[in-house]
Amino acid sequence: MKTDNVSKQRADRVWLTKAACDLEDFRREVERTTQLSDYPHAASVEKNVLIYDGASVLKTAATGEGRRAVLAEICEAFATGPGVFILKRAFEDTAIIDTASGIFDEIIDEQHRTGAGGGDHFAKPGANDRIWNSLEKHCLKDAENFAAYYGNALIALVSEAWLGPSYQMTAQVNRVNPGGQAQSAHRDYHLGFQTSAVIEQFPAHVHRLSPVLTLQGAVAHCDMPLESGPTLFLPFSQTYIPGYLALKRQEFRDYFDRHCVQLPLSKGDLVYFNPALFHAAGTNRSADIKRVANLLQVSSAFGRAMETVNRERMSARLYPALKVMLADGRLSGAQAANAIASCAEGYSFPTNLDRDPPLGGLAPKTQAQLMHEALAGGWEAAAFTEALAAQARKKLS
Numbered sequence: 237m238k239t240d241n242v243s244k245q246r247a248d249r250v251w252l253t254k255a256a257c258d259l260e261d262f263r264r265e266v267e268r269t270t271q272l273s274d275y276p277h278a279a280s281v282e283k284n285v286l287i288y289d290g291a292s293v294l295k296t297a298a299t300g301e302g303r304r305a306v307l308a309e310i311c312e313a314f315a316t317g318p319g320v321f322i323l324k325r326a327f328e329d330t331a332i333i334d335t336a337s338g339i340f341d342e343i344i345d346e347q348h349r350t351g352a353g354g355g356d357h358f359a360k361p362g363a364n365d366r367i368w369n370s371l372e373k374h375c376l377k378d379a380e381n382f383a384a385y386y387g388n389a390l391i392a393l394v395s396e397a398w399l400g401p402s403y404q405m406t407a408q409v410n411r412v413n414p415g416g417q418a419q420s421a422h423r424d425y426h427l428g429f430q431t432s433a434v435i436e437q438f439p440a441h442v443h444r445l446s447p448v449l450t451l452q453g454a455v456a457h458c459d460m461p462l463e464s465g466p467t468l469f470l471p472f473s474q475t476y477i478p479g480y481l482a483l484k485r486q487e488f489r490d491y492f493d494r495h496c497v498q499l500p501l502s503k504g505d506l507v508y509f510n511p512a513l514f515h516a517a518g519t520n521r522s523a524d525i526k527r528v529a530n531l532l533q534v535s536s537a538f539g540r541a542m543e544t545v546n547r548e549r550m551s552a553r554l555y556p557a558l559k560v561m562l563a564d565g566r567l568s569g570a571q572a573a574n575a576i577a578s579c580a581e582g583y584s585f586p587t588n589l590d591r592d593p594p595l596g597g598l599a600p601k602t603q604a605q606l607m608h609e610a611l612a613g614g615w616e617a618a619a620f621t622e623a624l625a626a627q628a629r630k631k632l633s
């Protein structure tokens with residue numbers, strides 16, 4: 237009898253179920269107030285969401301000790317804090333954003349003309365326009381603008397705060413037209429995109445793992461007053477471990493609808509949130525605002541990203557742009573390193589260790605390391621492209 241009890245308790249601990257989710261447990265997690273005093277680098281708290289000033293974060297992060305403190309604060313804001321924050325004025329030069337918006341408009345027009353472009357897993361056709369893998373399309377269309385855009389120090393800083401180095405950037409544009417309806421509350425990739433039947437097959441520690449494998453961000457490409465429908469969030473909801481399953485139950489969705497918060501954004505602001513946070517894009521009630529955000533989905537070096545990205549092709553395109561921009565002073569070395577981190581593969585594995593043995597360590601050279609080496613050595617673009625291809629061949633089985 238005692239054995240049965242131990243076994244049942246253990247099974248209930250390891251196998252989370254939709255049926256066992258409890259709204260009172262959930263309320264104990266989410267009915268908390270964000271204290272500004274716990275986040276000394278934040279500028280304010282609005283509707284339980286932390287607000288940071290981009291320039292002041294960068295100023296603090298300029299010293300080793302300051303960087304350590306800021307990254308730790310951001311890390312805990314995601315993990316145990318409200319799980320969402322806004323970085324105001326993350327792009328001081330919004331001309332970079334405007335140029336990128338023009339590129340995205342061109343891509344959307346091409347999708348309309350050719351009937352290309354996929355559907356959307358969250359919205360009805362026509363309500364919005366999606367650019368899947370805007371990362372690669374952006375780089376191939378205008379590598380210099382890509383370098384300036386992803387050279388942004390705050391994108392790199394926040395990605396590293398949650399995922400550590402060698403993260404894998406992916407991005408998707410969402411342009412929500414007036415009349416576009418709100419999404420239903422959800423969590424994001426990985427487990428957030430699975431059915432309850434699938435989610436219930438993963439042991440509890442994988443429910444904890446999923447949110448540390450990715451990070452969600454968004455760059456505001458236009459001013460987004462509340463009427464245009466910026467994202468709805470439920471602060472602290474990422475801390476409820478069975479939340480992937482809870483969202484399949486109506487009373488949790490109703491709770492989200494009653495308690496979610498929404499903040500206006502300005503062009504050039506960045507929003508970041510834990511992928512396990514309950515959230516949904518809002519309804520665009522405006523008459524004429526096409527709400528455009530570039531959604532950043534950053535994956536851990538150790539995870540599998542949602543999208544396939546041809547990083548070899550992107551790196552070949554980015555390299556000559558970086559060379560020119562570094563030479564004429566339009567890009568600093570640090571900005572170039574940020575752009576490389578968003579473009580090239582930053583991790584050594586998987587590889588073929590017969591052909592690609594680690595030299596002077598345990599991890600073979602990465603695509604990103606190769607790009608740094610080429611830039612430092614002033615290689616010609618053709619030589620770099622050939623080296624990229626040779627490296628890719630070595631990794632094949």
Ligand SMILES: [Fe+2]
Nearest residue numbers: 422423424515
């Ligand atoms: Fe989402």
